């Protein structure tokens with residue numbers, strides 16, 4: 164969901180910012196020769212220029228991407244790294260009862276819905292893992308990877324470190340492994356080949372085959388189990404293809420909501436502790452302005468007429484399906500669809516849209532039940548530099 168913002172920040176806002184910085188240096192050195200009001204006016208115009216530039220960039224980005232056609236160029240397996248790349252974890256989740264021995268490292272943006280989904284899954288399975296918060300502008304922490312998005316998970320295998328990509332595939336690979344540890348993770352990933360595409364603009368796009376499937380090594384499940392698995396898959400897909408697309412038009416619906424959302428990202432993501440203040444300001448104000456404009460485009464693209472109503476409709480659709488099965492879609496326990504829908508929604512927990520969602524639909528009870536079920540299994544949070 165945030166990709167356009169950050170590409171936009173890199174391609175439009177940062178260059179404009181650099182120009183502005185260079186410009187303000189010139190202003191500074193010639194300040195004595197310029198009247199104060201001229202300096203102020205110029206700085207204000209330059210800042211407005213950055214925001215307008217960001218907005219226009221976002222608009223153009225979407226116009227181009229809406230028409231793109233994909234041409235497959237190569238197919239590859241999930242990459243295996245011989246050595247662990249240099250990384251600096253921000254915190255760890257340690258669960259003493261975790262026997263998986265997976266030694267996971269999650270590279271994430273704290274409030275990205277796909278990363279939230281992976282965290283919800285790892286916590287629901289009581290797994291210990293380290294977290295690296297990726298800087299959304301420069302993305303230094305994932306420079307070692309050919310994949311340019313988050314989440315990315317690294318896990319220790321006999322031959323080195325296995326890279327896992329794509330939130331849904333990460334969950335399916337790990338779930339397949341946890342259900343039957345007699346299979347090697349290296350063998351499991353072979354069932355999920357990564358396909359790379361290059362679009363007309365030269366952008367690389369990666370998708371993973373079979374990513375909604377959990378592989379079975381043993382007995383074939385009976386008809387009832389097969390039906391439950393199919394339902395679980397369909398709702399996981401719905402979380403990625405329907406629910407996720409209702410988020411941006413809601414959290415960036417108005418300029419003040421967009422700003423409030425980015426301020427929440429800054430707080431929840433601990434940006435101030437991890438990144439310089441100019442970068443935080445750039446991400447918050449530039450990001451809010453750009454996403455407010457882009458969200459309008461996204462709204463059209465996904466045929467959303469009323470943003471809030473689309474979110475309420477999605478929630479109602481989901482709660483109706485849950486009601487048929489009991490407390491959760493998985494019955495007495497959350498299944499992978501419960502965890503995925505919860506994870507995606509948890510990415511907007513600090514936003515007005517989420518408060519409205521809880522006030523205007525019945526989703527609150529299910530949401531709190533999943534949250535409690537997951538929190539009961541989550542390990543202790545340990546900040547690395549505390």
Ligand SMILES: N[C@@H](CCC(=O)N[C@@H](CS)C(=O)NCC(=O)O)C(=O)O
Nearest residue numbers: 164165166169275277312313329330
């Ligand atoms: N299908 C992927 C989508 C991941 C994705 O789009 N992540 C966004 C963040 S929400 C991203 O990393 N965009 C690239 C960027 O910010 O530069 C998944 O499920 O993991």
